[in-house]
Amino acid sequence: MTTSLADPPVAHPAPETPPGGRRPRSRAGRTMRGGKLAYAILALAVLVSAFPFYWTIVAASRSNADLARVPPALLPGRHLFRNFEAVVEEADIGKALVNSFIVSGSVTLGTVLCCTLAGFAFAKLRFRGRGALLAVTVGTMMIPPQLGVIPLFMLIAELQWAGRLQAVILPGLVSAFGVFFMRQYLVQSLPDELIEAARVDGASTARIFWSIVIPVARPGMAVLGLLTFMASWNDFFWPIVALSSSEPTVQVALRQLGGGYVNDQSVIMAGTLLGTLPVLLVFGLLGRQIVGGIMQGAVKG
Numbered sequence: 001m002t003t004s005l006a007d008p009p010v011a012h013p014a015p016e017t018p019p020g021g022r023r024p025r026s027r028a029g030r031t032m033r034g035g036k037l038a039y040a041i042l043a044l045a046v047l048v049s050a051f052p053f054y055w056t057i058v059a060a061s062r063s064n065a066d067l068a069r070v071p072p073a074l075l076p077g078r079h080l081f082r083n084f085e086a087v088v089e090e091a092d093i094g095k096a097l098v099n100s101f102i103v104s105g106s107v108t109l110g111t112v113l114c115c116t117l118a119g120f121a122f123a124k125l126r127f128r129g130r131g132a133l134l135a136v137t138v139g140t141m142m143i144p145p146q147l148g149v150i151p152l153f154m155l156i157a158e159l160q161w162a163g164r165l166q167a168v169i170l171p172g173l174v175s176a177f178g179v180f181f182m183r184q185y186l187v188q189s190l191p192d193e194l195i196e197a198a199r200v201d202g203a204s205t206a207r208i209f210w211s212i213v214i215p216v217a218r219p220g221m222a223v224l225g226l227l228t229f230m231a232s233w234n235d236f237f238w239p240i241v242a243l244s245s246s247e248p249t250v251q252v253a254l255r256q257l258g259g260g261y262v263n264d265q266s267v268i269m270a271g272t273l274l275g276t277l278p279v280l281l282v283f284g285l286l287g288r289q290i291v292g293g294i295m296q297g298a299v300k301g
Contacts, residue, residue, distance in 0.1 A: 056276070059269035067265050083270035087257060090267065093274060096253035101278070103168050103239075103249060104232040110173035111228045112221050118174070119182025120213050124195055125205070134183070140176045149241060156242060163244035172232060178224050185220035186213065222286045229282050233275075250275040 059067055061080035066073050087093050121127075122134050152171060153162070161167040190213065198208045214221075236251040243252060257271045
């Protein structure tokens with residue numbers, strides 16, 4: 001029996017719904033739904049992760065006597081602004097915040113730009129000695145940074161930069177981790193066909209970098225920028241060696257808090273809270289790019 005082209009297509013019956021009202025879900029494109037146990041574990045993880053920050057707020061808003069009580073208070077008090085005033089009086093926290101913003105911002109911008117440029121070169125450009133240079137760059141990550149403090153300080157002293165902010169900024173403008181991170185990101189996210197098409201259109205390497213590489217690498221640059229900003233903001237060892245007491249960063253200025261026969265933990269916590277808020281602000285600004293980069297890597301086929 002033959003079927004003509006004019007015959008209507010045969011309609012297949014819809015699959016019957018099994019007992020219980022749920023259809024079997026296919027492997028491709030199925031919706032994953034967590035049960036009560038998954039949500040309970042996530043809620044517990046959020047509480048454990050957020051409790052240190054909440055306790056910092058509580059301790060910063062209490063007096064030192066309140067923190068010594070047993071059991072301790074678990075709700076914020078009324079001494080937050082008083083403790084902030086004590087932080088300003090005991091340490092030049094305003095100047096320290098400005099210096100930390102200058103240092104961390106400069107290091108972050110320099111690291112993101114230079115590492116993206118170097119990562120693009122290692123990922124997509126062909127030149128002699130590329131593999132050896134990449135191996136040397138990655139190999140520097142195995143050297144403990146403490147071994148380079150003395151020669152680096154001798155170089156800074158020779159340049160007469162000791163006690164100035166450039167002594168902290170310039171050594172951190174490029175990182176081996178950032179170069180390797182951006183190289184791996186661009187290998188996966190930047191197609192060779194896109195670069196070849198730009199070459200055919202007559203674009204130079206600089207034009208390709210600014211017009212193609214940077215838009216593609218923006219999520220990875222946001223992740224690298226956040227990691228670099230946090231590392232530079234929280235750095236204590238090198239700034240205390242290279243900077244003077246008149247040009248401190250936040251972490252150097254915080255060691256001046258809570259002095260005396262009995263350390264005032266509430267004042268220390270208030271200074272810690274002031275030093276933590278800028279990091280949260282930067283994460284809020286770059287969080288969307290970071291989540292977008294994670295989702296882009298998750299759905300990439």
